[in-house]
Amino acid sequence: MLLPACLLAAFVPLLSGCINNNENSHLLDSKQETIVYQDLGLSKYDPPIEVVFVRDYTSSLENLINDMPGQLLEDNTWSRLYEEALGIRIRYDWVARGDLYRQKLGMAIASGEIPDVVKVNAQQLRLLTNAGLIQDMTEIYETYATPLTKRILSEEGTGPFDSATIDGKLMALPETIASIEGAQFIWIRTDWLERVDRQPPRTMDDLLAISKAFTEEDPDQNGIDDTYGLAVSQHLWDPVMGIMDFLAGYGAYAKIWLKGDDGKLVYGGIQPEVKLALKALQEMYKNGQLDPEFGLKDGNKVKAMIASGKIGMFYGEQWGSFVAQASRKEFPESQWQAFPIVSDHGEKPKVPLRFSTYQYLAVRKDYPYPEAIVKMFNLHLEKNWGKTAEYETYYSNPLPVWQLSPVTPFPVKKNLEAYRQMEKARRTGDTSQLGAEAKAIQRNIDSYLSGSADSDAGWGWERTYGRNGAFAIMDEYEKKGQLLYESFVGAPTDTMINMQAILDELELETYINIILGRPIEDFDRFVAEWKELGGDQITEEVNRWFAGKSVHQP
Numbered sequence: 001m002l003l004p005a006c007l008l009a010a011f012v013p014l015l016s017g018c019i020n021n022n023e024n025s026h027l028l029d030s031k032q033e034t035i036v037y038q039d040l041g042l043s044k045y046d047p048p049i050e051v052v053f054v055r056d057y058t059s060s061l062e063n064l065i066n067d068m069p070g071q072l073l074e075d076n077t078w079s080r081l082y083e084e085a086l087g088i089r090i091r092y093d094w095v096a097r098g099d100l101y102r103q104k105l106g107m108a109i110a111s112g113e114i115p116d117v118v119k120v121n122a123q124q125l126r127l128l129t130n131a132g133l134i135q136d137m138t139e140i141y142e143t144y145a146t147p148l149t150k151r152i153l154s155e156e157g158t159g160p161f162d163s164a165t166i167d168g169k170l171m172a173l174p175e176t177i178a179s180i181e182g183a184q185f186i187w188i189r190t191d192w193l194e195r196v197d198r199q200p201p202r203t204m205d206d207l208l209a210i211s212k213a214f215t216e217e218d219p220d221q222n223g224i225d226d227t228y229g230l231a232v233s234q235h236l237w238d239p240v241m242g243i244m245d246f247l248a249g250y251g252a253y254a255k256i257w258l259k260g261d262d263g264k265l266v267y268g269g270i271q272p273e274v275k276l277a278l279k280a281l282q283e284m285y286k287n288g289q290l291d292p293e294f295g296l297k298d299g300n301k302v303k304a305m306i307a308s309g310k311i312g313m314f315y316g317e318q319w320g321s322f323v324a325q326a327s328r329k330e331f332p333e334s335q336w337q338a339f340p341i342v343s344d345h346g347e348k349p350k351v352p353l354r355f356s357t358y359q360y361l362a363v364r365k366d367y368p369y370p371e372a373i374v375k376m377f378n379l380h381l382e383k384n385w386g387k388t389a390e391y392e393t394y395y396s397n398p399l400p401v402w403q404l405s406p407v408t409p410f411p412v413k414k415n416l417e418a419y420r421q422m423e424k425a426r427r428t429g430d431t432s433q434l435g436a437e438a439k440a441i442q443r444n445i446d447s448y449l450s451g452s453a454d455s456d457a458g459w460g461w462e463r464t465y466g467r468n469g470a471f472a473i474m475d476e477y478e479k480k481g482q483l484l485y486e487s488f489v490g491a492p493t494d495t496m497i498n499m500q501a502i503l504d505e506l507e508l509e510t511y512i513n514i515i516l517g518r519p520i521e522d523f524d525r526f527v528a529e530w531k532e533l534g535g536d537q538i539t540e541e542v543n544r545w546f547a548g549k550s551v552h553q554p
Contacts, residue, residue, distance in 0.1 A: 053116070086375050114134075163490060188313045228288070231302050232294045257542060269530075377407055445466060
């Protein structure tokens with residue numbers, strides 16, 4: 001999460017040693033203290049070297065540069081730090097936006113004309129490896145990664161490195177993403193809940209009753225039949241306003257691979273429990289509880305409906321509070337709260353967590369300084385979460401400065417840890433142990449609780465990190481063993497590369513059509529077709545990986 005904070009003094013390196021792949025040290029002087037780094041992974045190139053990237057020039061990055069005077073794509077807080085501290089000059093071969101970026105990257109990979117370091121997805125990593133275009137990073141990572149980097153990148157378990165390992169070789173550095181952040185909650189307008197005289201849901205039947213009441217009992221009290229019980233977008237797997245954790249309420253775990261009763265991996269999206277969940281959604285659609293045009297609306301359009309006061313409930317991750325907050329501009333009295341997901345049997349359900357790491361930094365085969373990318377990881381983590389961290393300079397000031405860096409690794413449980421620090425401070429009254437991230441969040445919450453003129457800016461933070469916020473629920477999810485992590489975390493199999501897009505499209509189309517009213521028996525036809533079109537072969541390949549992985553487990 002991006003957090004406001006005040007700008008601190010810039011980091012100024014005073015003295016640096018030379019680099020020749022031997023253990024070197026250099027002095028880094030901040031206004032607070034002088035630190036001597038004695039680690040090969042933070043040693044400086046002298047003379048400086050150049051590392052060439054390509055980059056997706058997102059609207060978020062463009063806005064950041066426009067809002068921060070003196071910051072340019074190739075000359076900014078992070079590029080200056082990499083050059084001053086490591087002797088690494090950042091350059092971009094080309095930049096593009098959105099679809100054009102993806103097209104140009106695809107063409108570069110197909111032609112073999114890749115930059116020194118390229119950020120790719122799992123399938124592109126496999127293609128580059130098969131074509132012999134990138135370097136084996138196994139020994140380089142082991143030699144140059146600092147203890148801090150190794151600790152942080154291992155917080156997600158071995159999965160990220162498993163997914164970047166092909167034929168026993170680490171072919172890229174994974175930018176680990178927190179799977180636990182995929183945990184979802186039921187976000188409910190509690191002012192509507194009071195108006196229809198309902199309690200928070202404890203079972204799926206309760207949730208369906210709330211949806212019905214939100215649709216039929218005029219919760220906005222405008223005398224018009226214009227509200228819906230549950231928000232759903234055309235992208236059924238969206239992290240906010242999707243249906244993944246609605247399905248989990250029926251013991252159905254679409255989009256993840258999990259262990260079956262026989263100990264082998266099975267694909268959750270074809271299991272019979274899915275039919276129960278789809279049937280429930282079909283009934284909700286038939287009874288007017290879902291927007292009849294949901295199949296045509298992306299997340300932005302559904303968010304606009306929430307903002308206009310038409311929807312009272314949605315499934316979503318912890319940042320769903322900021323989606324819900326959109327309604328407070330037109331309806332200041334609207335209140336939302338996160339609640340735990342529920343099950344059809346009343347017991348605590350498993351919360352499915354898709355494997356989230358999807359980006360990898362690969363190094364061109366003939367690039368002479370492959371360790372440079374490891375050093376950049378090291379410094380990024382050190383200056384945000386290490387002993388010499390200057391969080392409010394290099395992460396948020398209050399704008400998201402971290403986005404200026406071409407590499408952005410982070411501790412995967414940093415948000416949950418910030419909540420735990422804040423909750424301990426709330427219990428004890430001692431704020432001295434709050435980290436920089438927790439302090440920045442707490443300032444937003446304090447602003448909201450104080451009722452100051454701009455206090456509503458902190459509303460979403462309180463709904464997420466407050467005593468009864470989303471992270472309080474996530475903390476309980478973890479402590480009570482409810483988190484269901486995906487079991488397949490390897491690199492894409494050969495059949496996945498060829499057929500996964502087709503299978504994904506078939507699955508999405510089938511699910512949507514059933515919700516819209518197609519016979520539930522269509523699900524059985526989908527399962528048969530999924531298996532025939534490569535699903536059975538993928539299942540065999542996934543289990544072959546799993547069997548090999550199990551052999552090496554302690």
